[in-house]
Amino acid sequence: MPSLKDLKNRISSVRSTRKITSAMKMVAASKLRYAQDQAHKSDPYAQHLAALLRQTEAQQALTDLPRSRMLRSAPPREDGARVLLLVVTSDRGLCGAFNGMMVREARRRIAALESSGAHVQLLCLGRKGRDQLRRVHGAKMLALFDDKIPRRRVELSFAEGVAAALRALFEAGEVDEVHAVFGHFKSAIAQVVTWERLLPISVPSTPASLPNQENGDMTDSAAPEILSEPNLAIVLDRLAARFLAARLYGILVDSAVSEQSARTMAMDNATRNAGEMIDRLTLVYNRSRQAAITRELVEIISGAEAL
Amino acid sequence: MPTLRFPFALVTAERPLFQGDVTLVNVPGERGDYGVLAGHAPMATTLRAGILDVFVQDESAPPERFFVAGGFGHVTDNGFTVLAEGAVSLKDLDRTQVDRDLAAVREALAAATILPVEKATLESRRALLEAQRQAVG
Numbered sequence: 001m002p003s004l005k006d007l008k009n010r011i012s013s014v015r016s017t018r019k020i021t022s023a024m025k026m027v028a029a030s031k032l033r034y035a036q037d038q039a040h041k042s043d044p045y046a047q048h049l050a051a052l053l054r055q056t057e058a059q060q061a062l063t064d065l066p067r068s069r070m071l072r073s074a075p076p077r078e079d080g081a082r083v084l085l086l087v088v089t090s091d092r093g094l095c096g097a098f099n100g101m102m103v104r105e106a107r108r109r110i111a112a113l114e115s116s117g118a119h120v121q122l123l124c125l126g127r128k129g130r131d132q133l134r135r136v137h138g139a140k141m142l143a144l145f146d147d148k149i150p151r152r153r154v155e156l157s158f159a160e161g162v163a164a165a166l167r168a169l170f171e172a173g174e175v176d177e178v179h180a181v182f183g184h185f186k187s188a189i190a191q192v193v194t195w196e197r198l199l200p201i202s203v204p205s206t207p208a209s210l211p212n213q214e215n216g217d218m219t220d221s222a223a224p225e226i227l228s229e230p231n232l233a234i235v236l237d238r239l240a241a242r243f244l245a246a247r248l249y250g251i252l253v254d255s256a257v258s259e260q261s262a263r264t265m266a267m268d269n270a271t272r273n274a275g276e277m278i279d280r281l282t283l284v285y286n287r288s289r290q291a292a293i294t295r296e297l298v299e300i301i302s303g304a305e306a307l
Numbered sequence: 308m309p310t311l312r313f314p315f316a317l318v319t320a321e322r323p324l325f326q327g328d329v330t331l332v333n334v335p336g337e338r339g340d341y342g343v344l345a346g347h348a349p350m351a352t353t354l355r356a357g358i359l360d361v362f363v364q365d366e367s368a369p370p371e372r373f374f375v376a377g378g379f380g381h382v383t384d385n386g387f388t389v390l391a392e393g394a395v396s397l398k399d400l401d402r403t404q405v406d407r408d409l410a411a412v413r414e415a416l417a418a419a420t421i422l423p424v425e426k427a428t429l430e431s432r433r434a435l436l437e438a439q440r441q442a443v444g
Contacts, residue, residue, distance in 0.1 A: 045323075
């Protein structure tokens, strides 16, 4: 039986934990709003770019021009394809199972790819994923950027930089495919681990395949004839490069939204648990205090009777 | 004769910058500037760095001016959309600030060790700032 003093200490320590978790929940909720806003604002561009890419690609398919490099699969290799796997996680912990889910999926993908004879390389966007994968898969990791500095928010310039580096690797024939594992924000309570092939670019077939579909006036009337300037091939090349950068930015933002919503939820649970624990401890505290008082009274009474 | 208006949108990967009905948009196309009026034939073009003028009412009123670093212009039957890179309203561009940023980026690029992603990021930032520098004159 813990003493009254011990219980009191325990209660006050759980109280301060609750204060911390509830503050963290507020912070995560405000970051969540910021990230959602970012996602919302980037949506029109992503959708229109996809529509334009689809339209120009459909048009090029009618001609006998060779397909743009970024849209074309690399010729198969004798010794297995070279696959670069992007693992998008958070830089910070305390967001429930979020990072664990990504890492587990990444491990599964690596194993599946390797068993099919592919050479896998890794690029971790997010320190948590890097730390968890480093022990077993450290040798596969590419050092394309300095991941020691945590990134506070998703920046377009970073996505563009990563896209440029990926494109360079792809066009030099050092990687044949680029895949990404990231958390897709489905709803406030559900983040879904998602896998997507980034390179070669798979042109989104219909607007419905896009994650977010709000404005119905999408330009998908598929006007077959469209003028291009300077010419179709150049426009398509640029579009493909831009699409990769925009998609990466979209993925990073989506992952940030999922991370913050996972953290909000985890901190909300922690706060509630702390509250329940305080209630339980307070009950025990009150009971033992009452027991001590009763014991003292009994002692006094029996002392008086003995006289 | 009333001027015909058509829906126009200027969007960047980070946020939409302009949306509304306009009469004329002058665009810095890669192969030269061009103007889009209502009823233009469907077209997809690449853009170069330059200034994009949006005439909301008619051509006598001063246009809304934007700097764009590049991107795409897409005319469809439903209107005209510019998917711009590095776009800002021209009145938000400050010459001394651009100069200061440019110097900082050049300095960062001169650093001894630089990894591919950071290099690409800095180089595109430098290109953007240089184009902005030209636009503000």
